Amino acid sequence: MAAHKVPFNKPCFEGKELVYIAEAISRGHISGDGSFTKKCAAFFEAELGCSKALLTTSCTHALEIAALLLGLQPGDEVIVPSFTFVSTANAFALHGAKIVFADIRPDTLNMDETQLEELITPRTKAIVPVHYAGVGCEMDAIMEIADRHNLLVIEDNAHGLFGKYKDQYLGSFGQMSTLSFHETKNFTCGEGGALFLNDPSYIQRAEIIREKGTNRSQFFRGEVDKYTWRDIGSSYLPSDMLAGFLYAQLQERQHITEHRSKIWNRYHTGLKEWASQRGVHLPHVPGHCEQPFHMFYMITPSLQARQAFIEFMRSEGIHCVFHYLPLHLSDMGLQYGGREGLCPVCEDISDRLVRLPFYNKLSNEEQDYIIEKILSFS
Numbered sequence: 001m002a003a004h005k006v007p008f009n010k011p012c013f014e015g016k017e018l019v020y021i022a023e024a025i026s027r028g029h030i031s032g033d034g035s036f037t038k039k040c041a042a043f044f045e046a047e048l049g050c051s052k053a054l055l056t057t058s059c060t061h062a063l064e065i066a067a068l069l070l071g072l073q074p075g076d077e078v079i080v081p082s083f084t085f086v087s088t089a090n091a092f093a094l095h096g097a098k099i100v101f102a103d104i105r106p107d108t109l110n111m112d113e114t115q116l117e118e119l120i121t122p123r124t125k126a127i128v129p130v131h132y133a134g135v136g137c138e139m140d141a142i143m144e145i146a147d148r149h150n151l152l153v154i155e156d157n158a159h160g161l162f163g164k165y166k167d168q169y170l171g172s173f174g175q176m177s178t179l180s181f182h183e184t185k186n187f188t189c190g191e192g193g194a195l196f197l198n199d200p201s202y203i204q205r206a207e208i209i210r211e212k213g214t215n216r217s218q219f220f221r222g223e224v225d226k227y228t229w230r231d232i233g234s235s236y237l238p239s240d241m242l243a244g245f246l247y248a249q250l251q252e253r254q255h256i257t258e259h260r261s262k263i264w265n266r267y268h269t270g271l272k273e274w275a276s277q278r279g280v281h282l283p284h285v286p287g288h289c290e291q292p293f294h295m296f297y298m299i300t301p302s303l304q305a306r307q308a309f310i311e312f313m314r315s316e317g318i319h320c321v322f323h324y325l326p327l328h329l330s331d332m333g334l335q336y337g338g339r340e341g342l343c344p345v346c347e348d349i350s351d352r353l354v355r356l357p358f359y360n361k362l363s364n365e366e367q368d369y370i371i372e373k374i375l376s377f378s
Helices: 017-027 035-048 059-070 086-093 139-148 200-210 216-220 240-251 253-278 303-315 331-335 344-352 364-375
Strands: 052-056 077-081 098-102 124-127 152-156 176-180 193-197 297-299 353-355
Touching: 017 035, 017 240, 035 052, 035 193, 035 240, 052 059, 052 200, 059 086, 059 152, 059 176, 059 193, 059 200, 077 086, 086 098, 086 331, 124 139, 139 152, 193 200, 200 216, 240 253, 253 364, 303 344, 303 353, 303 364, 344 353
Parallel strands: 077 098, 077 124, 124 152, 152 176
Antiparallel strands: 052 193, 176 193, 297 353
């Protein structure tokens, strides 16, 4: 078996990452909410129009802050898609929510908004749509349902920074949204995240929760003469060195997006005919959505075909991976009423989806090699 010639992911330098890390050290402030943390927050607030952007140590932690802001009581329910990373559900379960699993659409693999209303009960507190692969959920319908039932919407936008739905940025629809800057994302600092608050009424408490339950942020702004323990909370602030790394990547936003769009389109063009002939489905992007080119996946005809493809590609030195397992069939999911057949589309897609290598500096030569090997697979 060949050693991997092409990894699934490779963290990439884009510009001034090391310069900004050194600058943070020279400033003498490498803990949270330093100069680069503030620059990143200001960038997001200006570019995306959110009322407040709070950098966190991960998207998981951003979701946990959102869960605390809900003020969950025993028996309260939160609706999440079954086809998502565990943090989408775990953050709310950790703080007492009963998780209700929604199935996904067979085209975009996003939460199926047509089945959403039947999942709502008097105990439902929030809906958490996930913009899979950075392609927007049907937010008009989701927001209309949420508004009618007086529910909060928290967008898990880990994949979708700078993506749009009907010309509006993903993450700007719900009262809150979360982001990931994990090393597999378009813009990274290794581990990191953010909570965007579109409803200003949540800002003060979110700042307190993020700062160990204290009003320390207000103190440093000179709004109070001392700070103290005000609420429950934890330490969710990333190091300013990580923020410096992230800020360097954000400065290269246009270059990164343009290169990733070329990678995505080369995959789509190079594989379209092969896929059509073999019953393989390529990603679907509705005309009213603008994707940020986060990933490229294929949906094979069967689990056996998927596994054979992954093994073949591995033998050729190319690392391809499957993605989410259905949360409702996990050990924890079963405790929240999960059972086989509950989310049939999710169960089917999960068995058949495979992701191709995709990272910022994937070269034309590497991609040509990947496509060549895929076209030779039958």
